[in-house]
Amino acid sequence: MKEIKKLGIMGGTFNPIHIGHLAMAEEIRKRFNLNKVLFVPTGNPPHKKIDSLASTEDRYMMTILATISNKDFLVSDIEIKRKGTSYTIDTIKQLREEYTESEIYFITGADAILEIETWKNTQELLNICNFIATTRPRYDVEELLSRIKKLEEKYERKISLLSIVPLDISSTDIRNRLKGGKTIKYMVPDSVIDYINKRNIYK
């Protein structure tokens, strides 16, 4: 574990995980020569009940099921174990203590990088790890590039942007499809679909 040179961190709600997440993580892993990508499902907010948010245990299990066949994908329970709201900065700091020899690359989709200034300690976060953003359908690339450029200037840190295969899939859409009785086959790994059906999640 400790000899991982380049470690990718893929944070997300994964409610549920879908092939958009998996294809994105694999494409970045290859392109940036990352040794491993660690998927970090978020914890549930302590007092807020969000509609259609599966339990932390179920989201963690689905993330494990979806990633188990890829030897370079790992899953962390660091955020789901933590009490209270989890901030990415705290997670990265904790992971840096665990993976002392690793260089950390934080992976975000287009929508997430555009929100980074609402995250806790943006400057410190950009300082302590490398950021890789990806394109996402419905997010204009030109707009994304100019926003990233502004962030780079303001925080004096490089943010890489990788154009990836466009997969117009979101967890919101998957949940809506399930509610509407539509198929999600080939959008979500079969093992995750079986788990959702068995546990009656998103009904």
Ligand code: ATP
């Ligand atoms: P929701 O609709 O519930 O917000 P989501 O599909 O956006 O779900 P998240 O768990 O919110 O999934 O996303 C985790 C990370 O993956 C984010 O950085 C997000 O931008 C990125 N991501 C998710 N789906 C895609 C996709 N199809 N293409 C590119 N990036 C994606």
Ligand code: MG
């Ligand atoms: Mg999202």
